[in-house]
Amino acid sequence: MSYRTIVVHVDESRHAPQRIRLAARLAGEHEAHLVGLAVTGVSREVFPHGYHAVPGSLEASYFEPLHASAARALEGFGLLAAEAGVSFEKRLVCDLASEALARMGRFADLVVAGQDDPDEALKDTIGRIPEYVAFTCATPVLVTPNAPLAHGMGRHVLVGWNGSQEASSALLAALPMMRHAVRVTVVSFRPHGDLELGDPQHQADLAGFLA
Numbered sequence: 001m002s003y004r005t006i007v008v009h010v011d012e013s014r015h016a017p018q019r020i021r022l023a024a025r026l027a028g029e030h031e032a033h034l035v036g037l038a039v040t041g042v043s044r045e046v047f048p049h050g051y052h053a054v055p056g057s058l059e060a061s062y063f064e065p066l067h068a069s070a071a072r073a074l075e076g077f078g079l080l081a082a083e084a085g086v087s088f089e090k091r092l093v094c095d096l097a098s099e100a101l102a103r104m105g106r107f108a109d110l111v112v113a114g115q116d117d118p119d120e121a122l123k124d125t126i127g128r129i130p131e132y133v134a135f136t137c138a139t140p141v142l143v144t145p146n147a148p149l150a151h152g153m154g155r156h157v158l159v160g161w162n163g164s165q166e167a168s169s170a171l172l173a174a175l176p177m178m179r180h181a182v183r184v185t186v187v188s189f190r191p192h193g194d195l196e197l198g199d200p201q202h203q204a205d206l207a208g209f210l211a
Contacts, residue, residue: 002030002176003109009101009129010036010077010090012069015114019144020077022153023112024084026142029180034088036077037104038070044095067092098132105137109176112142140173157181161188161206163196184210 008023010016020036027034042063074090081088093100105111113130130143144153154177161167178184186206190197197203 001179003027003032004030005035005108006030006032006110006112007035007037007101007104007108008077008112009097009114010038010070010073011097012073012076013114013117013120015117015144015146016073016076017080018149019112019114020080021084022142022144022149024081024086024088026110026112026154026177027081027086027088028084030176032086032109034081034086035091035104035108036074036081036088037091037093037100038073038077039092039097039100040066040070040094041096042066042094044093044099047094098129098136101129101133102136105133105139105141108139110142111137111139112144114144115146117146140170142177154178154180155182157184159184159186161186161197163188163202178210186210 003026006023006027008020010020023034026032040063070092074092078088078090091104093104095103101111101113111133113133115130116128130141134141157174157178159171159174161171188197
């Protein structure tokens with residue numbers, strides 16, 4: 001079991017290089033194809049068939065810088081992906097980042113998005129990108145933190161477990177990454193009166209499955 005296609009959000013954020021390097025590292029570990037997705041930040045409802053503003057017009061003076069910013073971000077992505085030696089492609093989409101990632105995520109095994117930074121203007125989305133993608137697309141979403149990753153990510157995995165269908169689905173989605181982990185810790189908070197989570201057989205079955 002492995003990830004074969006990984007989509008990563010590409011922009012000119014100061015956190016983008018770390019996000020891209022992590023996605024490229026995962027692509028290398030899983031021999032996956034990496035798709036760098038940059039957006040103009042303009043809803044596709046404005047341009048349902050792509051960007052078509054008349055050059056030199058007032059409309060173009062607003063949208064062309066957005067397009068140029070996305071193009072620059074993709075150039076940086078290409079350099080980092082090539083440096084990592086992975087299979088990759090660039091996508092520039094006229095849409096909001098949240099919508100584009102959710103749409104592209106339907107055709108991928110993993111979406112890599114960055115933690116929202118309140119110090120950076122989120123002009124390209126109304127809501128929060130990671131949450132929107134996670135609740136709109138069935139594909140697993142890996143959210144990279146704004147803090148530096150001194151020891152990489154995914155080496156020590158913390159699993160929240162309550163025995164539910166949702167927890168089981170999340171566990172299955174994370175298995176490809178967990179196979180590369182050094183350690184996996186399972187944490188479960190058992191509600192008062194719950195008999196299943198405290199059952200030694202339940203715990204043994206979960207441990208055996210992970211092993």
